[in-house]
Amino acid sequence: MSDLARYQEPLTVQRVLHTARTIAIVGLSSNELRASYFVGYYLKRHGYRVIPVNPRESEILDERSYPSLSEVPVAVDVVNVFRAPDALPGIARDAVAIGAGALWCQFGVVNAEGARIAEDGGLTVVMDRCLKIEHARYLGRMHWLGFNTQRITSVRTGLQ
Amino acid sequence: MTDIPSRGEEDRVFGFETRQLHAGQRPDPNTGARAVPIFQTTSYVFEDPESAAAYFNLQEYGNTYSRIMNPTVAVFEERMANLEGGCGAVAFASGIAAQAAALFTLLQPGDHVVASSALYGGTVNQLKHLLRKMSVELTWVDPDSPDAWSSAVQANTKAFFAETIGNPAGNVLDLETVAAIAHEHELPLVVDNTFATPYLCRPIEWGADIVVHSATKFIGGHGTSIGGVVVEAGTFDWSNGRFPVVAEPSPAYHGLRFHETFGTYGYLMKLRAETLRDLGGALAPLNAFLFLQGLETLSLRMERQVQNAGTVARFLSAHELASNVTYPGLPTSAYRPLVEKYLPLGAGAVFSFDCAGGRDGGQELIKNLTLWSHLANVGDAKSLVIHPASTTHRQLGDAELEAAGVRPGTVRLSVGTEAVEDLIWDLEKAFTAVQKAAA
Numbered sequence: 001m002s003d004l005a006r007y008q009e010p011l012t013v014q015r016v017l018h019t020a021r022t023i024a025i026v027g028l029s030s031n032e033l034r035a036s037y038f039v040g041y042y043l044k045r046h047g048y049r050v051i052p053v054n055p056r057e058s059e060i061l062d063e064r065s066y067p068s069l070s071e072v073p074v075a076v077d078v079v080n081v082f083r084a085p086d087a088l089p090g091i092a093r094d095a096v097a098i099g100a101g102a103l104w105c106q107f108g109v110v111n112a113e114g115a116r117i118a119e120d121g122g123l124t125v126v127m128d129r130c131l132k133i134e135h136a137r138y139l140g141r142m143h144w145l146g147f148n149t150q151r152i153t154s155v156r157t158g159l160q
Numbered sequence: 161m162t163d164i165p166s167r168g169e170e171d172r173v174f175g176f177e178t179r180q181l182h183a184g185q186r187p188d189p190n191t192g193a194r195a196v197p198i199f200q201t202t203s204y205v206f207e208d209p210e211s212a213a214a215y216f217n218l219q220e221y222g223n224t225y226s227r228i229m230n231p232t233v234a235v236f237e238e239r240m241a242n243l244e245g246g247c248g249a250v251a252f253a254s255g256i257a258a259q260a261a262a263l264f265t266l267l268q269p270g271d272h273v274v275a276s277s278a279l280y281g282g283t284v285n286q287l288k289h290l291l292r293k294m295s296v297e298l299t300w301v302d303p304d305s306p307d308a309w310s311s312a313v314q315a316n317t318k319a320f321f322a323e324t325i326g327n328p329a330g331n332v333l334d335l336e337t338v339a340a341i342a343h344e345h346e347l348p349l350v351v352d353n354t355f356a357t358p359y360l361c362r363p364i365e366w367g368a369d370i371v372v373h374s375a376t377k378f379i380g381g382h383g384t385s386i387g388g389v390v391v392e393a394g395t396f397d398w399s400n401g402r403f404p405v406v407a408e409p410s411p412a413y414h415g416l417r418f419h420e421t422f423g424t425y426g427y428l429m430k431l432r433a434e435t436l437r438d439l440g441g442a443l444a445p446l447n448a449f450l451f452l453q454g455l456e457t458l459s460l461r462m463e464r465q466v467q468n469a470g471t472v473a474r475f476l477s478a479h480e481l482a483s484n485v486t487y488p489g490l491p492t493s494a495y496r497p498l499v500e501k502y503l504p505l506g507a508g509a510v511f512s513f514d515c516a517g518g519r520d521g522g523q524e525l526i527k528n529l530t531l532w533s534h535l536a537n538v539g540d541a542k543s544l545v546i547h548p549a550s551t552t553h554r555q556l557g558d559a560e561l562e563a564a565g566v567r568p569g570t571v572r573l574s575v576g577t578e579a580v581e582d583l584i585w586d587l588e589k590a591f592t593a594v595q596k597a598a599a
Contacts, residue, residue, distance in 0.1 A: 009171065010169055010170060010171045011169075011170060014169065033415060033417065033421060034420075034421070035420065035421050035422075035423065038421060041214070041219050042219060042220060045214065045219075045220060130423070133425075136221055138169070140221060141220075141222065142221055143184060143186075143234060143238050144221050144222070144223060144229060144231060144234050145221050145229055145234065145237075145248070145429075145432065146229070146233075146234050146237025146238050146241065146248050146249045146250055146251070146428070146432070147241065147247065147248035147425060147428070148183075148238055148241040148242050148246060148247055148248055148249075149238065150242070151169060152169075152172075152174045152179065152182045152183060153169060153182075153186050154182070154186075155186070155187070156187040156189065156192050157186065157189060
């Protein structure tokens with residue numbers, strides 16, 4: 001698991017959360033009970049621009065859905081992946097091609113080749129982590145529901 | 161989306177003593193209050209209708225109503241989850257409520273539970289009578305026998321239940337072995353860690369899936385408040401086919417699949433959003449505050465209480481009017497190897513012994529103690545004493561008493577932080593009275 005830890009560095013995670021503006025979600029479902037929908041809804045609510053990438057849908061979360069990353073017409077800061085692990089190399093190649101800043105793979109989306117392709121292309125890679133949970137841990141309100149954020153700090157920060 | 165923080169947080173593993181003071185709390189963003197504020201409020205004003213809907217739909221973490229969550233209680237929950245090494249926690253108005261809710265969340269009528277036969281009397285009542293009312297079957301097993309755990313498993317079994325250190329028999333659970341047996345059968349191991357506290361033992365590190373506590377005891381530490389907590393490791397596969405109540409669409413939450421949608425956090429989300437919502441039994445914010453005050457000194461009290469317990473146990477072992485001293489920390493204890501493995505910092509501070517003269521002897525001893533408090537609690541900073549056969553274990557028959565390690569003359573001690581020579585002085589005095597009464 002030490003290989004995975006490289007892709008879960010807290011300082012890297014915090015930098016991505018703080019600098020991202022536009023997040024393309026590959027494999028975003030239109031079913032509002034699926035985890036990807038919960039994440040997309042949450043990110044949108046917290047001010048990120050969410051771009052669905054799902055060839056089977058035309059619109060999700062009131063945003064136009066694109067069949068693939070290469071058809072997304074705007075600059076993408078983070079490519080967030082909700083697909084099977086073996087789809088990752090292809091998605092990583094697309095993410096490099098569109099000049100995305102980071103590749104963020106959700107829980108279980110673990111593929112070494114995909115990570116290597118993205119890193120070689122200059123992207124920051126986060127793997128086997130949930131974007132919503134990490135946001136809620138560092139910037140949000142996960143601690144309001146008794147979850148272990150692992151945070152130890154005596155620094156006073158802004159309103160949540 | 162906010163500015164990059166001036167001080168990013170690095171991946172440091174903080175020590176237990178640091179975490180017992182800080183985990184779960186960050187200085188209040190509104191006021192800068194350093195102590196945890198007591199949010200004495202039933203409810204919370206929503207920003208707008210969409211936010212309210214998002215909170216109720218669990219799409220956003222938000223406060224709605226203090227039966228389900230409260231910011232003061234949440235600090236206590238997160239601190240307990242952190243100290244136990246779990247992914248989260250849900251607090252309850254008592255340890256018994258916590259335990260009932262932990263089981264209720266994963267059981268349905270027709271299910272079966274395997275439980276240690278050496279448990280706290282209140283737990284025995286709960287398992288024996290409450291579960292039967294819910295049409296859940298139960299099998300008691302000798303907690304020291306791996307074969308007993310294994311052979312008690314049925315097709316409808318849903319959980320193993322045991323205590324880290326049994327109350328009052330002082331039996332120590334072979335956590336790693338019992339957890340492995342549970343997992344072999346795709347079952348979660350639920351452990352009551354009240355007597356060890358996370359300072360002495362963290363069952364999750366040995367494979368336990370759910371840890372329950374009566375916070376009333378060592379966690380509060382000062383005998384002021386009743387409360388409990390459920391901590392989950394977050395690693396159990398609730399979608400393994402045995403737990404439709406956790407994994408399948410929930411009719412009580414508009415068809416949400418808790419485990420699929422929330423993954424690691426699925427069981428705890430269900431525990432809070434359904435079980436706590438529907439059974440009630442929420443922890444009061446003031447009690448959560450008092451438990452947090454207790455947790456700040458947990459390691460300090462435990463170090464001292466373990467030391468005093470060892471001294472008192474050695475004194476009793478050498479006393480002619482005391483026998484069967486169950487303190488697992490004694491070098492002569494059969495549980496010594498398990499203590500060395502699971503409880504290297506000490507075997508707790510609660511144990512029992514048999515006073516000469518049976519029931520009369522035990523009662524005479526208690527009658528003549530003037531420093532030890534005669535009451536039905538353990539884990540206070542003050543030393544406590546009770547006679548289980550006439551109090552905590554009163555509802556049990558002779559066979560159940562014996563299985564729980566209780567005999568007519570059994571006296572249970574909870575050793576506090578006093579000067580230990582004063583505690584021994586008081587016991588000496590009472591033994592003298594027992595001897596006189598018998599003569």
